[in-house]
Amino acid sequence: MADTSTIRGRKGPVTYVMRFFVIAYLSVLVVWPLYEVTARTFAPIERGAEGGIAAFLERLQDPSVTYAFQLTATCAFWAVLINTVFGVGISLLLVRYKFPGRRVLSVLVDLPMSVSPVVVGLALVLAYSSGQGWFGSALESAGIFIIGTTPGLIMATAFVSLPLVVRDIVPVLEEIGIDAELAASSLGASGWQTFRRITLPSIKWAVVYGVVLSLARSLGEFGAVKIVSPGAEFRGETATILIQNRYTNYEEPTAYAAAFVLVLASVLALVVVSLIRKPEDHK
Template sequence: MADQNRTRTQRGPVTLVLRFVVIAYVFVLVIWPVSVVVQRTFAPLNGQEGGFGAFVARLSDPAVVYAFSLTGTITFWAVLINTVFGVGVSLLLVRYRFPGRRVLSVLVDLPMSVSPVVVGLALVLAYSTGSGWFGESLASIGINVIFSTPGLIMATAFISLPFVIREVVPVLEEIGTESEQAALSLGASGWQTFWRITLPSIRSAVLYGVVLSIARALGEFGAVKIVSQGAAFNGETATLLIQNRYGNFDESTAYAAAFVLVVAAVLAIVVVNLIRKPEGST
């Protein structure tokens, strides 16, 4: 006990210094910039009024409403696609052994290491109507990918692909297959086993991955910048709106839109912690 107290006493100053460094690091990179955005959102800028009423008025701009509506549509479909395929790929990686399994596992992490700008460029090269491999064929049947909503959904789905998979895979490995095998031995079908045994077991992991995917999709900029027209009422997402308005000296609207994305990110963090809390308390 004396040795433990001596160790704690000796490590006390070092611990305080490390805590100060970490807090300062987080403050400089996260807290301070975000607080500036929040402060300027409600402050008078360039002779314009400030306050909550002005903030609501800026968000009521039809172009802003369009940008957030488009962002919501893109996020919904991208997250839905990644949730369905994410659970399927997770089951494939954990429950089956096949040639190329490790390659598939590596490819799942590719969006985490490849620049979103490169993703957008790759989609243009593959699906543009001018020189894309599949663009002309799809356009002939009335499907335009680049500079349209499908292209934005594809780009957003690509960059948010790993989140559901990387949350579900460890849970599937941990729960094993005993319950599933027992259900199958009692006459349950594959779908019944999935809906009544597997899915309830991975529900928290799926929700966690979905929340992270939503947060990532809402803030995507690089990939959608390449595959979108990026103009008002024409492919302008919330992040593109922020860039366009800030570049056109409409800083008040840019800050208002940025504040909404900050609130969405904070809500995502809160939801993630609420999901994880029961797991940590058991």
């Protein structure tokens, strides 16, 4: 068997060619577009106009922009909270219990990653819209409205980001096994005590990692919320919908400013994730 350290240290023409193509691919697909967004965010609107940080902050102080980001933050907060609670529960169910339909549940958890978010939004409309949805009429008679309201946006956001929490916790639960949990139970610990003192500390970094990724995904969600939201100014317009509306209405500076904020949030999430992973990698 070849020495892995020798393989890792080996350099040649093929290595340099592969590095070149990888860097070029990432530059064309990721770095250059993000650079354009950043450059245009701080560029003056026209010759002689003011640009830079001052203009950027002024665009963000627009009441409609403030509303969009507040709505986005609200939806992301509740979606992440829901996904954290149910994500931990579903992960424990998939790993610690054997039951009929377990594989079906696992497939359903992965479904949001393979189905287009637009389809997710359409499915929510068909299920919960007033007058025609499966549950819409009953909910409407009770004075509860889902589609076109903040609860509908939260549901759409939570749906598309759920797998990010579950798929980070499941491998950790499988790795740590059940020996410590069985030992705690044999010593008289209740189920809640075992979870709080044994299971949760073992999966805490996986939970945090999944929460951060889920938050980043929730902040940038567009397809599903576009379908369930009215998408009008001060009426269901999230940050991503605001970017589309402003860009198509030739208000590019505001669209660039909002897009830059979302990019900054994503980069911050990646930094947090890397800091979380670093201590774990050295164990």
